[in-house]
Amino acid sequence: MTIVFPSEEWVLTLKEKLNSDEQYQRIAKNWEGDIIYVVEPSGVLEEEIKFYIDLWHGTCRKAIMLKPGEQQEAAFVLRASYDNLARILKGDLDPMQAMLTRKLKVEGSMIYMMRNVPTVLDYVRCCQEITESFLGE
Amino acid sequence: MQSVLTVNLSTKKFDEYQIPPDWKKDYLGGASLAARMLYQDLVPELDPLSPEAPLLFLNGPLSGTSGPAVGRFVVCALSPATGLWGESNCGGFWGPELRKAGYDGILISGKSDEPVLLLVHDDHIELQSASHLWGLDPYATIENVESDLGLGRVRVATIGPAGEARVPMGVIMCDHGRVAGRTGMGAVMGSKNLKAIAVKGSGTVPVSNKDSYDLIRSKANRVLRQDNMTRVLQELGTASGGDYFNYLGSMPKKGFSAGQMEGADLVSGSTMAETILVGVSTCHACVIACGRVVQIENGKKQKGPEYETLVGFGPNLWLNDAAFVTRMNDLCDRYGFDTISISNTISLAFALFENGTITKQDTDGLDLIWGDAEVVEMLVHLAGSRDGFGEYLALGARALGRRFGAEDEAVQVNGLEVPYHDPRGVSGMALVYATSPRGACHNQSDYFLADIGQVEEDLGLNFFDRHAGAEKAANVAKHQDWRTVFNSLVICFFSNVPPQTVVDLINSATDNNFSIADIMESGERGWNLKRAINNRLGLNRTNDKLPKPLLQPLQDGGAAGFVPDIVAMLDAYYTARGWDPENGFPSKEKLISLGMGWVAADLWPEN
Numbered sequence: 001m002t003i004v005f006p007s008e009e010w011v012l013t014l015k016e017k018l019n020s021d022e023q024y025q026r027i028a029k030n031w032e033g034d035i036i037y038v039v040e041p042s043g044v045l046e047e048e049i050k051f052y053i054d055l056w057h058g059t060c061r062k063a064i065m066l067k068p069g070e071q072q073e074a075a076f077v078l079r080a081s082y083d084n085l086a087r088i089l090k091g092d093l094d095p096m097q098a099m100l101t102r103k104l105k106v107e108g109s110m111i112y113m114m115r116n117v118p119t120v121l122d123y124v125r126c127c128q129e130i131t132e133s134f135l136g137e
Numbered sequence: 138m139q140s141v142l143t144v145n146l147s148t149k150k151f152d153e154y155q156i157p158p159d160w161k162k163d164y165l166g167g168a169s170l171a172a173r174m175l176y177q178d179l180v181p182e183l184d185p186l187s188p189e190a191p192l193l194f195l196n197g198p199l200s201g202t203s204g205p206a207v208g209r210f211v212v213c214a215l216s217p218a219t220g221l222w223g224e225s226n227c228g229g230f231w232g233p234e235l236r237k238a239g240y241d242g243i244l245i246s247g248k249s250d251e252p253v254l255l256l257v258h259d260d261h262i263e264l265q266s267a268s269h270l271w272g273l274d275p276y277a278t279i280e281n282v283e284s285d286l287g288l289g290r291v292r293v294a295t296i297g298p299a300g301e302a303r304v305p306m307g308v309i310m311c312d313h314g315r316v317a318g319r320t321g322m323g324a325v326m327g328s329k330n331l332k333a334i335a336v337k338g339s340g341t342v343p344v345s346n347k348d349s350y351d352l353i354r355s356k357a358n359r360v361l362r363q364d365n366m367t368r369v370l371q372e373l374g375t376a377s378g379g380d381y382f383n384y385l386g387s388m389p390k391k392g393f394s395a396g397q398m399e400g401a402d403l404v405s406g407s408t409m410a411e412t413i414l415v416g417v418s419t420c421h422a423c424v425i426a427c428g429r430v431v432q433i434e435n436g437k438k439q440k441g442p443e444y445e446t447l448v449g450f451g452p453n454l455w456l457n458d459a460a461f462v463t464r465m466n467d468l469c470d471r472y473g474f475d476t477i478s479i480s481n482t483i484s485l486a487f488a489l490f491e492n493g494t495i496t497k498q499d500t501d502g503l504d505l506i507w508g509d510a511e512v513v514e515m516l517v518h519l520a521g522s523r524d525g526f527g528e529y530l531a532l533g534a535r536a537l538g539r540r541f542g543a544e545d546e547a548v549q550v551n552g553l554e555v556p557y558h559d560p561r562g563v564s565g566m567a568l569v570y571a572t573s574p575r576g577a578c579h580n581q582s583d584y585f586l587a588d589i590g591q592v593e594e595d596l597g598l599n600f601f602d603r604h605a606g607a608e609k610a611a612n613v614a615k616h617q618d619w620r621t622v623f624n625s626l627v628i629c630f631f632s633n634v635p636p637q638t639v640v641d642l643i644n645s646a647t648d649n650n651f652s653i654a655d656i657m658e659s660g661e662r663g664w665n666l667k668r669a670i671n672n673r674l675g676l677n678r679t680n681d682k683l684p685k686p687l688l689q690p691l692q693d694g695g696a697a698g699f700v701p702d703i704v705a706m707l708d709a710y711y712t713a714r715g716w717d718p719e720n721g722f723p724s725k726e727k728l729i730s731l732g733m734g735w736v737a738a739d740l741w742p743e744n
Contacts, residue, residue, distance in 0.1 A: 094600050096589050096590030096591075097590035097592055098590075100365065100366060100586065100591035101591065101592070101593055101633075102633070104365075106365050109372075110369045110371075110377070111372055111406075111410050112407075113369075114369060114373060114377055114380055114381065114405075115407050117380070117381045117384070118381075118384055
């Protein structure tokens with residue numbers, strides 16, 4: 001089965017990846033915090049999609065695609081258009097570049113985020129490595 | 138733009154200078170326009186501390202409006218630190234107040250026969266005796282001036298004892314500790330016996346098309362308020378990148394000689410936010426508020442240090458105590474020292490002591506052992522008093538190195554001490570330091586942020602690996618051009634709004650119809666003009682280099698083993714710039730293409 005972003009399969013595969021990737025587990029060993037990803041409509045994506053991912057000391061405790069309208073709180077919210085997230089996952093847009101040039105919005109403690117930039121970047125690497133295809137491909 | 142007030146301190150005469158319209162169009166304002174205005178005066182025979190040397194305070198077309206972080210002004214002159222183009226910009230409220238008083242700048246010439254205060258109160262211009270202020274630190278000077286004038290809140294730009302003594306690292310300070318720190322502009326002011334300039338204005342800051350400007354700046358501020366970088370700077374200050382820079386190995390340690398240090402992260406913005414931070418401070422109409430207010434052991438709420446000072450008096454000196462750095466920051470402010478230059482120079486002293494070049498006989502009996510905070514504080518006082526060893530410290534790293542036959546060990550370029558972004562961690566800074574018009578500088582291009590991702594696609598910038606080499610040279614040049622635009626507006630680098638928004642603001646404020654390409658060309662023009670000024674002053678390709686300590690690989694940390702290939706990078710950079718590969722001058726063709734044929738005639742005279 002091809003892993004398409006964004007999809008239920010994608011987020012479940014990501015959970016498996018995070019829980020088996022030694023590099024991520026090493027770099028993220030001090031990370032404590034859950035995240036909601038808001039994929040905003042753009043390009044071929046017509047409806048907003050949200051993922052909830054609970055990351056804890058180098059492991060992923062929970063990773064789900066939220067149902068439309070489902071409410072969920074998290075320590076961080078990352079928000080970007082589908083097109084920009086697809087570019088990040090394809091390696092066409094660096095995640096730091098996206099954060100520093102208004103293409104990816106971060107909500108939550110900036111103190112915590114700035115202390116853990118390497119964790120965030122390695123997390124993105126894992127996302128990239130599991131993504132095999134995109135909507136409409 | 139409005140007129141520039143001219144003040145001759147020798148004759149005590151005032152006048153107004155109207156900036157030619159085509160200069161405003163070609164150079165916009167700020168540092169680039171200052172370079173155009175001072176071009177004919179900055180010649181090799183000029184002594185930067187002589188009465189003949191001009192000193193120009195200048196705003197830009199956005200300064201003092203309610204735009205996104207546009208509270209800055211720039212001070213320009215021939216630098217006593219480098220003998221080259223001198224430029225230092227400053228936040229706070231002084232620049233906006235000057236525009237409200239009806240002037241876009243003040244051009245100082247001559248020398249007063251006694252210390253004076255220049256008062257600009259709308260169209261009332263006056264020189265007052267400042268003999269009673271001479272010797273006071275900048276904070277005390279500002280308090281005294283406000284009290285003496287009795288005009289309520291006035292904005293004061295002043296020098297401290299370092300500037301009075303014409304020390305090449307002397308700063309100009311205004312407001313609550315905002316500083317024009319680099320290239321010794323305070324020394325130039327001191328050489329003219331000009332202690333302070335007090336400004337009070339009751340007018341409004343002019344823009345050509347107010348209705349459209351208000352709409353654009355309102356949207357820009359909204360974008361800026363929601364920007365990640367704004368939130369990071371609000372919460373953590375300018376040291377927000379400290380943790381990451383430490384991880385990358387771009388935060389220098391032990392005088393740029395060590396790659397790792399336990400506890401280096403204790404001087405990061407995140408740690409400061411969780412320990413001594415009690416508030417924030419802002420410049421004029423700024424939604425970012427990167428300024429820190431801290432409380433340390435003395436219980437007093439005071440100005441907190443920013444990134445350069447935290448690293449300079451922290452890991453650079455093998456220390457990691459933010460409270461100590463806060464005290465050193467205040468001490469330097471009170472002497473009127475540039476914290477980058479003095480901390481860098483002190484680290485050279487430690488390095489020379491460690492390798493045996495100097496001994497206790499040279500240091501007035503002091504053992505200079507890395508990590509000794511007490512000795513660091515004593516050295517700042519020695520430099521402040523210029524007693525004994527302090528005389529050499531006050532002259533900066535290049536002079537200190539020369540005095541002891543170790544100029545190669547000084548971490549400086551063309552007389553300006555390198556700030557705290559190691560090019561072995563972020564290679565773009567290698568070119569930035571080597572080619573900056575004012576010596577090693579991170580404010581002509583903050584490429585250390587481009588090297589971690591802050592690259593605007595709309596400008597045609599690309600993202601290169603932080604350890605890439607010659608392939609990023611053209612990108613660095615383009616980034617320098619963009620930041621030259623910022624330094625001409627004069628807009629804060631932290632104003633992270635889309636490039637088109639910046640262009641829209643310019644067009645609305647100046648009644649022009651520039652494109653992004655037009656504005657980039659203006660930046661390129663300003664960069665080449667400063668280069669041409671320096672070429673006329675004697676600078677050539679041999680000056681474009683990195684100091685020896687930055688060409689040795691670090692043994693550990695995030696930059697271990699890497700040294701930028703500066704020769705290859707420079708070759709590619711010269712090609713990208715259209716500069717002559719032999720002497721490093723802008724080529725005749727490049728100058729003519731930028732509408733600078735008048736400069737070409739000086740650099741490339743016909744036989």
